[in-house]
Structure formats: C-alpha cells, structure tokens
Amino acid sequence: MNPISLSVARRALAWLVLSSGGALAASSAHTGELLFGLFWVVLAAALLGTLASKVGIPAVVGQVLAGILIGPSLLNLVRPGDFFLTLAELGAIFLLFMVGLETRFKELLAVGREALLVAVLGIALPLGLGFGFGLWQGQGNVSALFVGTALVATSVGITAKVLQELGVLDARFAQVILGAAVIDDILGLTLLAVVSSLGAGRTLSAVQVGLTLALSVGFVALVLAVGIPLVRRFQNRLSNLSLSRAFNVAVVVGLGIAALSTVAGLAPIIGAFLAGMVLAEIKDEVEFESKVHAIEAFLAPVFFVVVGLQLDVGALSQPTVIVAGLILTVLAVAGKLLGGILGAWSLGRHEATLVGLGMVPRGEVGLIVASLGLGVGIIGERVYAEVLLMVLLTTVLAPLVLRAVMRRRVPARVLH
Structure with missing residues (x-):
C-alpha cells in the first residue's frame, strides 16, 4: 500500500473509532439517565409508600404523591418519557394479572347482575352530570360530551391495590367492583371511540358502534369459554413443570392475552385480569403465583409513581x-358513588357504599382520556386543567376514604 492510501486508511479507521466511541458514549449517557430516573422512582415509591402505610394511609396514595414530588411539577428529578410510561403499563398489567389470579370466575359470575348494574349506572350518571356541567360552562355539545366521558373513566388498578393490601379481594363487594370494572372498560372505551370520532368530524354509524361493542364482549367471552377448559385439560402436564417453567408459561399466557385484548379494542389490563382468572383455576395445583407476585411487587409501585409524574400541578x-x-x-364522585350504591344495593347499604367508593378513582385512565381530548382539540387548556384536578383528587382521596369506610363499616370477618 502506498503512503497516500495508508494515510487515508488510518484517517478512516480513526474516524470510525471516534464515531463509534461517540455513539457508545451517547448511548451510555442515555442509559445512565434512565437508570438514575428508575432509581428515583423506586426509591420514592418505597419511602413514601412505606411511610403512608405506617400512618394508616393506603400505600398507593404515598406512591402517587411520590410521583408528584419527584416529577416535573416539583423536584423535576424524573420526566414521564416513553420508558417510564411503558414500565408503568407493565406494572398495571402485572397488578391486574395478580388480582385475576386471586379471583375465581365462578365467584365473579355470582355477582354478574350487580356488576352489570354498577357498570351501566356508573357510566350513565357521570356521563350525564359531566355533559350537563360542560353545557353549563358554555361548551359545545361535543366538548361537553367529552367532559362526561372523562368522568366515566375508572382506574380499577388503584382500587384493586387497596383491596389487595387489605386482603379482601375474595369479599363479595370486591368481586362486584372487579366485575363492574371489566364491563366499565368495555362500555367506556366504546363510548370514547364514538366521542373521539365526533370530535374529529367523522360520523360513526350504529352498526360500527355495535361491531366495536360485540368485538369487545366476544373477546372476553372467548377467553373465558376457551381458556378455562384448556388450562384444566393441561393441568396435569403443567403441575409436573418446575417452578421456573410454570412461571414462564404463566407470564406468556398473561402477556399474550393482554396483547390480544388491545386487538379487540380493550385495555391490556383487562386481558391480563382475564388471563389471571383463567390460571386461577389451577393455581392450587401449579405453583407460579409467588414469582408473579414478586414481579408485581416491583412493577406496580412504578405504575402509581408514574401516575403522579403525569400530573401537572402548575396547570391548577x-x-x-x-x-x-x-x-x-x-360530580365525578357523586356519579360513581350513586351508581355503585344503586347497582349493588342488594348487597346491603354498607357494602354497596364500598362498591361506589371503589369505582371513584380516575387515575391514569382519566389522564389518558383528558390528554386525548386536548390532543385532538375537543377540549381546551382550561377544561383540561379542570379535568386534571378532578383526576388528582379522586386518585388521592378515594383510596383514603375507601380504606377508612371499609375498616369502620365492614365486619372483621369480611376483612380477614
């Protein structure tokens, strides 16, 4: 090789080394930033969650407040980017998967009538109140309808965690809440699709609405009708697997059904909950629950912290x-509380009140609905901030009231 070619080759090699080094350095810096962010999220969740529990407050409230503290609104240590939003979604999925594992389908079926009434009334009443509020403010029909839709949203993850902490997931009122949450999600997301289409200037025929609803209902029915007999059929083979392999099967089933639920137009947490209910039929014979709980114990607090990260206190x-x-x-509290009490009145006044309170938190679901409305121009900044305050208050206060009322009104035999 002549000197000129050798010089060019050396320069090219040096450029490649420097470029690679720069890319690696940038990648390492980005990774370091994410790891520091995760460190703050986990630390804040552990500290404030533990502190909340020690003073008699649900840990989830402490974790949401932790997100507000370390988020852009106050200390600005962590921003809710794609990484944390994805991690939070996984946290919600594993939380509802774990809740499903603690819920037998036959128990949920036994409260089907009450759950249906709670869900329908818990949508109709808040929707009407929110629509009336929007019209009273001088908003247009579509904008007012969207405010009503924001009031329809329910974050079952928050209530489910409180019920799980107190060990009452097998209580009848808890089963009504969980069953109503599944129905609520089906009807609520269908309603959101309709209102979003109206806001975008599109028309949605009754046939399209019916197909959307039928697809969601059909998916739930198919998972339960096929999944439960299928796991029972393979129960003996699964019981012979090692703990790690049984756990892998459980996670594949949970994530797979959660992913398929998005195809049916449902939230992935509903698919995860259904998967948990299917596997609950064999959990006494096949050991995997402890490992699922370990992942849920790590990821679920991240979910609640990220709910806090997304709350812009400055907008208020x-x-x-x-x-x-x-x-x-x-209005948001009154609509869900009244819907729960009327729908579950057959359980008795005290437990019907618990059902109503359990449906109150809006959490991340309310944030998603509000952000969607702002993004497509259905609602403005002022209405968005009002909805944001409603989400914040229902998310933080509802678990506090639910726990206090539960301890005071429900007999000890129900709580233990």
Missing part, C-alpha cells in the same frame, strides 16, 4: 380552574 394555578375543578370532582 388559576382560581377559576380550581373552583370549576372542585365542582367537577363533586
């Missing part, structure tokens, strides 16, 4: 927004 600085947001919160 205007007095008019605060007043309107408080009114909206009262």
Whole structure:
C-alpha cells in the first residue's frame, strides 16, 4: 500500500473509532439517565409508600404523591418519557394479572347482575352530570360530551391495590367492583371511540358502534369459554413443570392475552385480569403465583409513581380552574358513588357504599382520556386543567376514604 492510501486508511479507521466511541458514549449517557430516573422512582415509591402505610394511609396514595414530588411539577428529578410510561403499563398489567389470579370466575359470575348494574349506572350518571356541567360552562355539545366521558373513566388498578393490601379481594363487594370494572372498560372505551370520532368530524354509524361493542364482549367471552377448559385439560402436564417453567408459561399466557385484548379494542389490563382468572383455576395445583407476585411487587409501585409524574400541578394555578375543578370532582364522585350504591344495593347499604367508593378513582385512565381530548382539540387548556384536578383528587382521596369506610363499616370477618 502506498503512503497516500495508508494515510487515508488510518484517517478512516480513526474516524470510525471516534464515531463509534461517540455513539457508545451517547448511548451510555442515555442509559445512565434512565437508570438514575428508575432509581428515583423506586426509591420514592418505597419511602413514601412505606411511610403512608405506617400512618394508616393506603400505600398507593404515598406512591402517587411520590410521583408528584419527584416529577416535573416539583423536584423535576424524573420526566414521564416513553420508558417510564411503558414500565408503568407493565406494572398495571402485572397488578391486574395478580388480582385475576386471586379471583375465581365462578365467584365473579355470582355477582354478574350487580356488576352489570354498577357498570351501566356508573357510566350513565357521570356521563350525564359531566355533559350537563360542560353545557353549563358554555361548551359545545361535543366538548361537553367529552367532559362526561372523562368522568366515566375508572382506574380499577388503584382500587384493586387497596383491596389487595387489605386482603379482601375474595369479599363479595370486591368481586362486584372487579366485575363492574371489566364491563366499565368495555362500555367506556366504546363510548370514547364514538366521542373521539365526533370530535374529529367523522360520523360513526350504529352498526360500527355495535361491531366495536360485540368485538369487545366476544373477546372476553372467548377467553373465558376457551381458556378455562384448556388450562384444566393441561393441568396435569403443567403441575409436573418446575417452578421456573410454570412461571414462564404463566407470564406468556398473561402477556399474550393482554396483547390480544388491545386487538379487540380493550385495555391490556383487562386481558391480563382475564388471563389471571383463567390460571386461577389451577393455581392450587401449579405453583407460579409467588414469582408473579414478586414481579408485581416491583412493577406496580412504578405504575402509581408514574401516575403522579403525569400530573401537572402548575396547570391548577388559576382560581377559576380550581373552583370549576372542585365542582367537577363533586360530580365525578357523586356519579360513581350513586351508581355503585344503586347497582349493588342488594348487597346491603354498607357494602354497596364500598362498591361506589371503589369505582371513584380516575387515575391514569382519566389522564389518558383528558390528554386525548386536548390532543385532538375537543377540549381546551382550561377544561383540561379542570379535568386534571378532578383526576388528582379522586386518585388521592378515594383510596383514603375507601380504606377508612371499609375498616369502620365492614365486619372483621369480611376483612380477614
């Protein structure tokens, strides 16, 4: 090789080394940033969750407040980017998967009538109240309808965690809440699709709405009708697997059904809950629950912290927004509480009240609905801030009230 070619080759090699080094350095810096962020999330969740539990407050409330503390609104240590949103989604999936594992389908079927009534009334009443509130503010029909849709949303993950902490997931009122949450998700997401289409200027025929609803209902029925007999058929083979292999099978089933539920137009947490219910039929014979619980114990707190990260407290600085947001919160609580009490009245006044309170938290579901409305221009910044305050208050206060009422009104035999 002549000197000129050798010089060019050396320069090219040096450029490649420097470029690779720069790319690796940038990648390492990004990884380090994510790891530091995860460190703050896990640390804040552990500290404030433990502190909340010690003073008699649900751990989830401490974890949501932890997210607000370390998020952009206050200390700005962590921002809710794609990484944390994805991790939070996984946390919600494993939380509902674990809840499903603690729920037998026959127990849920026994409260089907009450669950259906709670879900339908818990959608109709908040929707009507929110729509009326929007019209009272002078909003257009579509914008007012979207406010009503935001009030329809229910974050069952928050309530489920409180019920799990207290060990009452097998209580009858808890089964009604979980059953209503599945129906609520089916009807609520169908309603959201309709309102979003109206906001985008598209028309949605009754046939399209019916098909969307039928697909969601059909998916739930198919998973339960096929899944339960299938796991019972392979029960003997699964019981011979080692703990790690049985755990792998359980996770594949949980994630697979969660993914398929999105194809049917449902939230992945509903698919995870259904998968858990299917596997609950054989959990006494096949050991995998302890390992699933270990993952859920790590990821679920991340989910609640990220709910707090997404709350923009700075948007709530205007007095008019605060007043309107408080009114909206009262309507949001009244709609779900009344729907739960009326729908579950056959359980007795005390347990029906618990059902109503269990349906109140809006959490990340309310945030998603509000963000969607703002993004497509259905609602403006002011209405978005009002909905944000409603989400914050129902998310933080509902678990507190639920736990207090549960300890005071439900007999000890139900709580243990």
